[in-house]
Amino acid sequence: MANKKQVENKRGVVARKVKGFRDIDPSLNQLKWKIINAASEVYKKYGFEHWDTPILEYADCLGKYLPDDDTVDKGVYSFKNPEIEPVLRSDGSELRDEDAHVVMENQHLSMRYDLTSPLARRYAEGLLEKYQRHMLTQMKPPLFRRYQFGPVYRYEIKLSPGRFREFWQLDFDNVGTNDVAADAEVCMILSDALEAIGLPRKSYVVKVNNRKILTGYLKDLGVADDLTEQNIIRVIDKMDKIGLEKVALELGAGRTDESGAEIKGLGLDEKLVSGVTNFIGGFSTQKTRQEVLADLKKLEIQNETAQEGIKEMEKIDTILSALDFDEERVIFDPSLVRGLAYYTGPVYEVESLQSYIDSKGVERRIGSICGGGRYDGLVENLLGIKVPATGASIGVDRLAELLMLTNQAPQQKDGPVFIAYFDEALMPHYQKVARDLRTAGIETEVYYGMDKKKMKKQMAYADDKNCPFVVLIGSNEAEAGIATVKNLKLGKEIADNYTDKKEWMEQVQKEVPIAELASYLNEQMKG
């Protein structure tokens, strides 16, 4: 006991972030908000409205739809609410024990792991506030279209590089529509949003498929139960990573991976395996949507669900083609499945066609940057009625990474114009100069640091902050109504061209009358 205490006394408070979390610096923030604002403008243009939901929700309301985990706790940050509250029955009334006392509990809260399940909660809660449960079964669920952005939380036990446990999503969804035109619109919005963010045409492609086709085809092949179907989809989803051959092995007897680990196969019979691989290997992303539709029809799938799926794809193509969204932007890819179990119809994925050279000199593809689909069952769990819905999500951090890796974003943003400190008596003068610059639209900072007397420290600060210009005013300059302006950016750019320091200084330093300072700087910064 004494020993334990001794150990505890040595505990220290060390300033540190939680593993898997990160701070966002000004450059990444600039990029992140450029993405969010550009995409939000597009979502708004299509009539989606900005709703927000809390980051904390009751665990039972969020349910569990993460791809790889089975229990409510895994993958999610959950804890017991400090508040003790009545437990409810599904009709909203308070649960009572055999002595008729209300059952009280500290209920489980979760930090949201996506923006779709809180949307389902909000939609269901909104209807339950307005209608009685029995009325819901007799009405068509109303339409609700919203966009939302914000952080989501995943407690992933293994963290691969560049993955975080807190990351931002940027979603838009239609709840309460079975119209496939809404799905066609999702594809157009994804394309418009990515181009508004700055991705050039042909640097990405929106891939579309319909789950109904594959599941119908599997039924024709003799797959009768949902579990087998889900398992097959899970294996097909690895296609991009492991290729067709290994997919075939995992559908059948299993395989041994590079590390020598056994990967158990689904144990499907040979005919079924070849049926699946023929299907997913039988299409080319080089074909037009019409050609893909023709290939699908050639398969003569008898199953009605599959036929419905093909018809939906035809309608999507009709709308996209009428609006000139051709195969440069949207293609059909029958091998696309998306891992999430809750998708029920059309699924979408945006693939970046760009590549970058990694630190080892290897060319790497970026791959998937957004995804979505139709999820006709998600709200049903909370409401007891079917509510068809469709939407998609842009991974903000993933996209920011893409823009950085492919040099489509500045590595460091410009800092403010920097007013150096020389003389305590001039502080009001510095403030006035700064104020005039700000009024002229120029971000300006007066130095307040504790190393004021060391000009070197001030310049290092301005350099760290990527300040484009430094304004130097001593008492002589103040009296003469001038300032010396040093162009830090130019100074760095041309430093190698000069061996003579004086010549270099002449290029990067200039005396400017205070009255002309704002217009001088504005002109310089335009250039």
Next chain:
Amino acid sequence: MANKKQVENKRGVVARKVKGFRDIDPSLNQLKWKIINAASEVYKKYGFEHWDTPILEYADCLGKYLPDDDTVDKGVYSFKNPEIEPVLRSDGSELRDEDAHVVMENQHLSMRYDLTSPLARRYAEGLLEKYQRHMLTQMKPPLFRRYQFGPVYRYEIKLSPGRFREFWQLDFDNVGTNDVAADAEVCMILSDALEAIGLPRKSYVVKVNNRKILTGYLKDLGVADDLTEQNIIRVIDKMDKIGLEKVALELGAGRTDESGAEIKGLGLDEKLVSGVTNFIGGFSTQKTRQEVLADLKKLEIQNETAQEGIKEMEKIDTILSALDFDEERVIFDPSLVRGLAYYTGPVYEVESLQSYIDSKGVERRIGSICGGGRYDGLVENLLGIKVPATGASIGVDRLAELLMLTNQAPQQKDGPVFIAYFDEALMPHYQKVARDLRTAGIETEVYYGMDKKKMKKQMAYADDKNCPFVVLIGSNEAEAGIATVKNLKLGKEIADNYTDKKEWMEQVQKEVPIAELASYLNEQMKG
């Protein structure tokens, strides 16, 4: 046991928000982001950069600086990290038990309760990454200026109306400066930011004080220990709510409140009580800053800290006056203390001078909308060296509420232009019309709801969403290349002027050629 099971089986999943949390609708979101963007622009103009920190932090790093609670758990959402990790010593090395095994633990995480303590963590962490601990004691702490916005979390047990457990702050801070010019700048930034958000001059006032003056004055009166000082400050902080007379009672023998509850007094002697009340009652917010400074000097406080405080106020006044920030914007108020224990020098508070009429017809003042101050000790706990800092925070939700209550914000934002659905075959046509409107900058929505066949439902949807115009295109109109445009907004406004429905319809409905639709709507919406 059987009974318990029976009870558990009846638990239901009811779509509900956690108590104290709320969804943000499009109108409130519009207002909220208007506030955030306008203030952020001002912060940036002054050279602050946008940093972000995670919402989850180690509980020990955040420390505990909430005003009313004593323990780490109270007031904060905390839970154990699912990840087991080594416990650290304060030098960053792993703590080991007597058998030299690394001590592993699920450490406590907290959802941040403000943006200042994560800033202290980030600042300290940044220095510890760059320098060794012994170097820190020999250097001046570097300057770091950042702004940040985002939600913070407080588990307040009693929730008063309009208060939430998740709310947004909008902070800017200077860490690593002892220059009072930075404090003067804080006042200017608060004023500029509030006016950029839309608050008219004279509808608010920035109040400034310096903790040093009061604490020095208290020392002169004989208050020797920190605890008594903190207790006195806590009572003075209630001044706005309870008035001078009750403050005097709470400093002395205590009092009985309206409900009959006993409020324990501090038990200070009469001389001390009258000393304190003379001080805080002896100033008027109607006086100029110069007059307040003269009044302060007349008190002839001997204590050096107090004299230092008065000098700092003089410097703040010099800078503010040089930049024409007169008493219309910034006043000195020696009775202002701010509740937070970590403030050490200048403190600021913005008071809204506006009032509103509540639901019972009573005129109510809005009161405090932002606050801040100098906190020279906050980073010290993590770093072991003194790091002077100063900054302030705008309460986003509070300000949004003010704008709503005083009718300075629209109660509902406009929705998109609404294209009604008549005919499945026309879907590509609707899409094309929508696309042309969007290209012309008009937010436009095509209806995808499941009640398409009922025009009444469509109109109710458009009305709910506050759509300004509905575009109606049946097959005849499509063939003729026209659309019927219904002005929903005008329709509502003039509905009472017409008894004849036909006349009213003529006013609010118009046939417009499709080719002219975008320019027609743009012109109408400008008006």
